[in-house]
Amino acid sequence: MLHTGTLFIKINEKFQLILFVIVFFTSSTLTFANWPDWRGPTADGRSDATGLPLKWSEAENIVWKTPIHDLGYSTPVVWDDQIWLTTAAKKGQTLYAVCIDLNTGRVVHDVEVFQPNKPQRIHRNNSYATPSAVLEAGRAYVHYGTHGTAALDSKTGKVLWRRTDLNCEHMQGPVSSPILFEDLLIVHLEGTDVQFIAALDKKTGNTVWRYDRPREFYENVEPLYLLKSYHTPIIVEVNGKPQLISNGAMLATGHDPHTGKELWRVLYRDDNPISRVVSGLGLLFINAGGSPGATNLLAVRQGGAGDVTDTHVVWKMTKDVCHESSPVLVGNLLYLLSDTGVLICKQATTGRTVWTERLEGRYGASLLYADNRIYISNKEGKTTIIAPGRTFRELAVNKLDGFLGASPAIAGNSLLLRTKTHLYRVQSK
Secondary structure, three states, X not given: OOEOOOOOEOOOOOOOEOOOOOOOEOOOOOOOOOEOOXXXXXXXXXXXXXXOOOOOEOOEOEEEEEEOOOEOOOOOEEEOOEEEEEEEOOOOOOEEEEEEEOOOOOEEEEEEEEOOOOOOOOOOOOOOOOOOOEEEOOEEEEEEOEOOEEEEEOXXXXXXXXXXOOOOXXXXXXXXXXXXXXXXXXXXXXXXXXXXXXEEEOOOOOEEEEEEOOHHHOOOOOOHHHHOOOOOOEEEEEOOEEEEEEEOOOEEEEEOOOOOOEEEEEEOOOOOOOOOOEXXXXXXXXXXXXXXXXXXXXXXXXXXOEEOOOOOEEEEEOOOOOOOOOOEEEOOEEEXXXXXXXXXXXXXXXXXXXXXXXXXXXXXXXXEEEOOEEEEEEOOOEEEEEEOOOOOEEEEEEEOOOOOOOOOEEEOOEEEEEOOOEEEEEOOO
16 A cells, blocks of 8 residues: 655745645565466466566576475466466366465465375376466366366365366376456367367356367377377457467367357367467467377468368468467467477567577477566576577576476566476566
8 A cells, every 4th residue: 555645844924835745655575466267367478577688597586486296287377476386186086276374485385185086197297287277367177088077266275166077088197277358258169079168157167168179179089199289279359259269279260159059060070289378460370280290370360251271371381389388479479398408589479480499308398578578497407598589689598497388477577487396476676
C-alpha cells in the first residue's frame, strides 16, 4: 500500500512558503504481473516485463534457491505472490502440487493430489509431473495426464475436485498441459489407444464437451508411438472469434472452444508433436511432429474451413526444426531452436532464413522474449541471452548447477528457473 503525507509551513502573514514533503512508504510485498500459463499470459513466450536480469550465477543475483523434492519438469506458474509447480515420486506412486511464496521462497503448500495404484511406464527422459499447472484468482489447476486432473483452492491448498477417468495409454508418459478458457479447463489426452480433447467445467470438473480425433487417421499405424502427442493447445482470435488450435499427431485442427466443434484441419501424417503452436501476422506456426532431426513445421494461414491442407499452408520447414522447444515470434521474425542447439531466425511470412547459429548443448526449454531480449536455456543449466534482430548478437551466457528441463517464467522483474532439484528466483540487485 502507498501512503503520502503533506507538510504545510506558514512563514508570515504576507506570504506563505508551502513546502510539500511527499513521503512514500511501500510494503515489503511487491505486486507482480501474473504468469498463469507455462508460456505466460499470452501463451506464446512473450512478456512486456522490463528490468530483467542479464547476468547471474550460483553466487550472483540469486534472491532465493528452494529445493523441490522428487522429480518434475513442469514450468513454474505465478499468480500474485504464489508460484505453483508439480512434482512426483520417480515411480509415479504420489503426485504433488507445490506452492511457493514468491517473496521468500518458502513452501506454502505441498499437496499430495493423487496416488495412482498402477502408474503407467514413462520414457526415461520424462517425469510424472511434466505438465504445468494453470492458474487464476483463487485456484490452481493441475493435470498429470491419465493419472488425474484436479482443482485446488490456492489459498488453503485444499483439493476442490478430482478426475481420474480421463484416460489414455501414454506409452512414454504425460506432457500436455491444461489451459483455461472462460469457464472451461481444457485438457488433451492423446495416447496410443485413444486421442481426444476434453473441456471440463472449471468449478465442478464435470465434462462439458469431448472431441475425439478422427479414427481413420490412426488405423493400422505402426509403430504405436506414432499415434501419440505431447502438445499443449492455444486459444487464438480469428476474425473476431476465439479458436482452439490443436496440433496432435497426424493432423492439426481448429475448434470452437465453447463446443469443441471442428472448424478446419490440416493433414500432415506425422507423429507426437511437442512444441506449442505460435500465432501472429495472420499465420499459425504449427509443429507437425516427426522424429527428432526430422520434425516438420508448417506456417498455416488463419481463417480456413474444412480441409485446408492444400489451400492454407503458406510455407513448410523440414530441417533443424524445433522438436521440444517452442518458438517465439518477435515482430516479423520467427526464432526456432532445435534439440541440438541450431538456432534459426526466419522471416515469418515467407519462411526465408535470415540467419542460423549453433549453440552449445541440448535443448528442451521454450524460448522466452522479454525486455528486448531472447532467453534460451539448455539442459546443462546454461542460459544464453541474445538481442532480437536480423543479425545474431549474443548479450550474455549464464550458468546454474544442474539439469534445466523446464521453460523459464517471469515474475515482475525476476526470472524463475527450475532445475532438476531446485527453483531459483533470479533478479538484478
